Amino acid sequence: MAASFVPRALFPTLDSLPRSYYLGHHAAGLAKMRTMLSQIDLVIECRDYRIPLTSRNPMFEQSLAGQERMIVYTKKDLGTVGGTHEDSRRHALLRHFHAPAPVLFSDHKSPRDVRQILTHIRASYEQQGSLTGSHLMIVGMPNVGKSSLLNALRREGVGKGKVAHTGAQPGITRKIGTSVKIIAPPEGEGSGGVYLLDTPGVFIPYVPDADHMLKLALCGSVKDNVIPPFTLADYLLYHMNLASPDLYSHYHPPTNDVMPLLEAIARQTGRLQKGGTPDLEGTAMWLVQRWRNGHLGRFMLDEVSAAALEQYGPAMDGEKQSSVNQMRRAGKEALRVKAKARRAAANGG
Secondary structure, three states: OHHHOOOOOOOOOOOOOOOOOOOHHHHHHHHHHHHHHHHOOEEEEEEEOOOOOOOOOHHHHHHOOOOOEEEEEEOHHHOOOOOOHHHHHHHHHHHHHHOOOOEEEOOOOOHHHHHHHHHHHHHHHHHHOOOOOEEEEEEEOOOOOHHHHHHHHHHHHHOOOOOOOOOOOOOOOOOOOOOEEEEOOOOOOOOOOEEEEOOOOOOOOOOOOHHHHHHHHHOOOOOOOOOOHHHHHHHHHHHHHHHOHHHHOOOOOOOOOHHHHHHHHHHHHOOEOHHHOEOHHHHHHHHHHHHHOOOOOOOOOOOOOHHHHHHHHHHHHHHHHHHHHHHHHHHHHHHHHHHHHHHHHHOOO
């Protein structure tokens, strides 16, 4: 019976999981961003509301240091069911933590949320008083909703359609694009206005532990072939049980074993292979995708509390240094490989 069900208090430690998804275009994108900072008036850093601590990239703190910044927590609709007291508490904690930088929370499908962001951007633009316009850059981890937010800002700001490609998998935006207008200049001011530059998502060179990697993978910041589907589905089950086992009660009674749940879902939804064998791997990814889209519960994966945020500051400093060291090692290794290839070519193979 559900009343006697006890969910797992901890998810098993998986030391064998990959700890990085730092690709070549991530490094190239970050390097390009640095060279453009002198042209940028404001950086909008996007983080996933479901993982507000895990989805920050300490490399931005280093590479974009000194730049005026706004933090937007995206996909807020996927981390909660309607506005609750708990949401208000989380919002207040995060705003206090990031002060004096403005912090906003957004569902890109909500015109009200998008207009609030535009109001802050417009205030910054008017304060600058630039006659040639203001130039912004939007940054964040892969698949946190940067391009979706850009499209929404353009739609609400100047009434224009989609310009940035979006998708369910990370890596849709691989290069820095051209600036797009999101706010028109006041009448009679000619070439002014506000322009926003989309950038590729940049992953952390090294993730501190398996739990961080699983959260990022579950939210779609790494491609689905990096973490085994059964592991992702099991991690989702662990969090669904902590939130409410009723989320999947129409498929299976409460359980801590993901395999019977997947088998039950496969049979009920017709995900079968030849001979009627359940397609468990396909069902695992279907389950994960259902949660990502908000059809299987809307809840947070990160704890947002005063204690968690107190640990976040020192941890971020240590993680930043670890990521910097990992990036330097990766760069040196790439140089060694190139040098070896050049020597081999010079020696005729």
